[in-house]
Amino acid sequence: MADLTFEVVRIPDIENAARVSLSGAIDASTVITFQTELDKLKKNGVRRFLLDMAGIRYVNSTGLGSLVKLADGLENEGGLITLMQIHPKVKVVFDMLGLNAFFKIFKTDGEALQFIRESMTPAAEPIEEVAPIAAEEPVARPAPAAPAAPAPAPRREPEQPERAAPVLQARPAAAEEKTAASYPAPLIAACAECGIGIRIPGAGSYRCPRCFTVLHASPSQKVEFGDRRREIPLQVTLTGDEAFIKGLASCVVTLARLKGFGDAKAKEIGTAVETTCRNLRSIAYDGDGRMSYGVLIEAVDGQMVVRFADHGKKVDLDSAAFEPVRSAVTDISHVPHPKGGNILRIVKNA
Numbered sequence: 001m002a003d004l005t006f007e008v009v010r011i012p013d014i015e016n017a018a019r020v021s022l023s024g025a026i027d028a029s030t031v032i033t034f035q036t037e038l039d040k041l042k043k044n045g046v047r048r049f050l051l052d053m054a055g056i057r058y059v060n061s062t063g064l065g066s067l068v069k070l071a072d073g074l075e076n077e078g079g080l081i082t083l084m085q086i087h088p089k090v091k092v093v094f095d096m097l098g099l100n101a102f103f104k105i106f107k108t109d110g111e112a113l114q115f116i117r118e119s120m121t122p123a124a125e126p127i128e129e130v131a132p133i134a135a136e137e138p139v140a141r142p143a144p145a146a147p148a149a150p151a152p153a154p155r156r157e158p159e160q161p162e163r164a165a166p167v168l169q170a171r172p173a174a175a176e177e178k179t180a181a182s183y184p185a186p187l188i189a190a191c192a193e194c195g196i197g198i199r200i201p202g203a204g205s206y207r208c209p210r211c212f213t214v215l216h217a218s219p220s221q222k223v224e225f226g227d228r229r230r231e232i233p234l235q236v237t238l239t240g241d242e243a244f245i246k247g248l249a250s251c252v253v254t255l256a257r258l259k260g261f262g263d264a265k266a267k268e269i270g271t272a273v274e275t276t277c278r279n280l281r282s283i284a285y286d287g288d289g290r291m292s293y294g295v296l297i298e299a300v301d302g303q304m305v306v307r308f309a310d311h312g313k314k315v316d317l318d319s320a321a322f323e324p325v326r327s328a329v330t331d332i333s334h335v336p337h338p339k340g341g342n343i344l345r346i347v348k349n350a
Contacts, residue, residue: 003024003025003030004022004023004024004025004026004030004033004034005022005023005024005055006020006021006022006037007020007021007023008020008021008041009021011048011050011113011116014048014113014116014117015048016045016046016047016048016079017046017047017048017049017050017116018041018046018048018049018050019050019052019109020038020041020049020050020051020052021052021054021055022051022052022053022055022056023055023056024055024056024057025056025057025058025059025060025063026056026058026059026060026062026063026066026067027058027059027060027062027063028060028062030063031062031063031066034063034066035066035070038070047074047077047078047079047080048079048080048081048116048119049070049074049079049080049081049082050082050084050109050112050113050116051081051082051083051084052084052085052109053083053084053085053086053087053090054084054085054087056086056087056090057087057089057090058089058090058292059090059093059237060237060292061235061236061237064093064097064099067081067099067103068099068102071102071103080104080116080119081103081104082103082104082105082106082112082115082116083103083104083105083106084105084106084107084108084109084112085106085107085108086105088311088340089311092294092309092310092311092337092341093237093294093309095309095337096235096294096296096307096309096343097235097294097296182201182202183200183201183202183203183221186199186200186201187199187200187217187221187223188200189215189223191208191213191215191225192213192215192225196208200215200217200223202217203217203218203219204216204217205217213225233296233297233298234251234255234296234297234298235294235295235296235297236248236294236295237292237293237294237295238277238292238293238294238295239289239290239291239292239293240277240278240280240281240285240288240289240290240291240293241289242289244277245274245277245278245281246274248273248274248277248295249270249271249273249274249277250270251297252269252270252273252297252304252306253266253267253269253270254266255297255299255304256269256270256299256304256348256350259299259302259304259350260302260350261304261348261350262350265348265350268328268329268348269304269306269328269329269346269348271324271328272306272324272325272328272329272332272346272348273295273306273346275321275322275324275325275328276306276308276322276325276344276346277293277308279315279321279322279325280293280308280310280312280315280342280344282321283312283313283315283321284310284312284313284314284315284341284342285310285312285313286312286313291310291311291312292310293308293309293310293311293312294308294309294310295307295308296309302349302350303330303347303348303349303350304347304348304350305345305346305347306345306346307343307344307345307346308342308343308344308345309337309341309342309343309344310341310342311337311340311341312341312342314336314342315334315342315344317332317333317334317344325346328348329346329347329348330347330348330349331345331346331347332344332345332346332347333345
């Protein structure tokens, strides 16, 4: 069973602030301890957390959900959470899920403390950057219009714990489309779906980073909102255990059938996922089934997209090991992760 240790030091020159140095793992076996210890600090008046993650080597989806829940709760109470020195293996998961856009992450103690000091005068409303829609996912210009708000939106009601998942998926698209024209100053508007304040840098089509609602900003700074087209993706963190691999493949096949894929095509995407998982275990991790990787699954508009992120050795999509994947899917692509590892994307059309 993984252990999790804490070292807490109050930050003397910042009101209600503490530095928490963590070591071990944040997963299903330690998340209760993690939540309990931080809740104790909150009861003792701490509202500004600096989490030193240098000693954390593993965080699973349960741990990530706990971090998001903590951040949301602190935001609603006028507090904040910052992260520092995230280990490269953990950073891969943060990058894949877009959490680097949700959390404030710093490399040094000085940078993190400076941010906390500058945030002592809180903004009236939380503001989030919008993510431009990827060129590979064209969206028709929405018809319903909503006027842009020149000031931050009214504060949203605190979210229920089960609504934390959309925040986990708030990440920029893999291939972003540049805006047609940048505004002299970013436009701030309230999302018509979730009410969060969003910062729009220029004319173009975007998705709300929190609820994925489509919006279009014109050169004249008029903002139009459309219906939410993208469902919340499913994300999991797995090891190379054979039971997990088969379970993930079965889940993908069932989801494909529910989304209108025929039985044959559903089985093909399941085979592609199962083979990819085994290849990551055997090639990226040299057969070590204990090593973890992240999986993100999206199913929308007659298409399934499955993304994998690991921190192992580089894989070759042109190799014989990936031939069953290439023959089963509509498209497959590979991007080397800048911190080491692979980001794979497979696409299957219905």
